[in-house]
Amino acid sequence: TAKTEERNTFRFYTPIMHADTRRRMQLATELRQALARNEFQLVFQPSVELRSGRIVAVEALLRWQHPERGEVLPGEFIPVAESLGLIRRIDEWVMQATCAQIEAWNLAGVPPIRVAVNVSARWFSHPAFVEGVSRALQSRQLSAQRLLLEITESAMLRLGDDTERTMRTLHTLGIDVAIDDFGTGYSSMSYLKLPAVAYLKIDRSFVTGLPGNANDAAITEAMLAMSKSLGLITIAEGIETEAQHEFLLRAGCVEGQGYLYSYPLKANEIQHLLCPNQPLAPARLRLVPPRR
Numbered sequence: 001t002a003k004t005e006e007r008n009t010f011r012f013y014t015p016i017m018h019a020d021t022r023r024r025m026q027l028a029t030e031l032r033q034a035l036a037r038n039e040f041q042l043v044f045q046p047s048v049e050l051r052s053g054r055i056v057a058v059e060a061l062l063r064w065q066h067p068e069r070g071e072v073l074p075g076e077f078i079p080v081a082e083s084l085g086l087i088r089r090i091d092e093w094v095m096q097a098t099c100a101q102i103e104a105w106n107l108a109g110v111p112p113i114r115v116a117v118n119v120s121a122r123w124f125s126h127p128a129f130v131e132g133v134s135r136a137l138q139s140r141q142l143s144a145q146r147l148l149l150e151i152t153e154s155a156m157l158r159l160g161d162d163t164e165r166t167m168r169t170l171h172t173l174g175i176d177v178a179i180d181d182f183g184t185g186y187s188s189m190s191y192l193k194l195p196a197v198a199y200l201k202i203d204r205s206f207v208t209g210l211p212g213n214a215n216d217a218a219i220t221e222a223m224l225a226m227s228k229s230l231g232l233i234t235i236a237e238g239i240e241t242e243a244q245h246e247f248l249l250r251a252g253c254v255e256g257q258g259y260l261y262s263y264p265l266k267a268n269e270i271q272h273l274l275c276p277n278q279p280l281a282p283a284r285l286r287l288v289p290p291r292r
């Protein structure tokens, strides 16, 4: 009967749930030590101007080099870090490491492109957030224009009453904000008018269906129209095919990121990509993904 089946199903899944919980608890313990043990590392994914194909920016993406598991992706450890209250310290590390990298690129003569950093709601809404960002910039003598802060649409939902004041301060300092993963947050669109918000990133889930899926095409066009009339710059995420590129270019999207142009790369690979005339380092530039 259905009842026995249910019971059997439950019993069948129990050990798997336990294994999952055990893995999360293990990750939690190790995550607490990851910062001190220097196990975090940044990779950078280019963002290209669709019209010209020129790289105009890179986005810093966090990687955890786990001593036994190898590379752990943010999708697995960021939620754990959030629930443990570790995300703010991790975000601060990312900001400082990114600024150190921008300074190193400057010293190596790399063109001054924009560098985006992902910021969690936890850090953004902390009273010391703006101070932390400006201190990271100042410590490397960097201009605020070099930086773009990315905050997801769903994180915007969790922000408090101070959001507008924080955005106004960022705007005064000349620091732009991008609304990341746009279209997935089920939220009001009022934050698109907030000061400092200058970029909108169309989530990969809409780009995947282009150009064939009529719904994705209609939603993408509507987002582009709205974005344009608000004076925002649009960046499409997760472009993997020529056909997606063509559609977005024709629909007026300004920038794009995705495996079609480049996987996330190591800092020295970004340098070789942006300075092709500089002598190549021993390791050949690799545009294929590291092991997943």
Ligand code: C2E
Residues within 6 Å of the ligand: 045, 060, 061, 062, 073, 074, 075, 078, 091, 094, 118, 119, 120, 150, 152, 180, 181, 204, 237, 238, 239, 240, 257, 258, 259, 260, 264
């Ligand atoms: P995101 O900010 O939306 O970043 C884009 C994600 O999509 C990255 O995954 C990138 O590697 C992946 N991606 C880029 N192009 C393509 C493509 O063409 N196809 C596919 N299938 N995927 C593509 P990643 O690095 O695993 O990061 C996942 C998410 O974790 C990020 O989404 C961001 O929300 C979060 N994250 C990453 N680094 C940080 C960080 O330093 N701090 C915080 N708070 N969150 C971070």
Ligand code: MG
Residues within 6 Å of the ligand: 059, 118, 150, 180
């Ligand atoms: Mg992002």
Ligand code: MG
Residues within 6 Å of the ligand: 180, 181, 201, 203, 237
């Ligand atoms: Mg995104």
Ligand code: MG
Residues within 6 Å of the ligand: 180, 181, 203, 204, 237
């Ligand atoms: Mg995304």
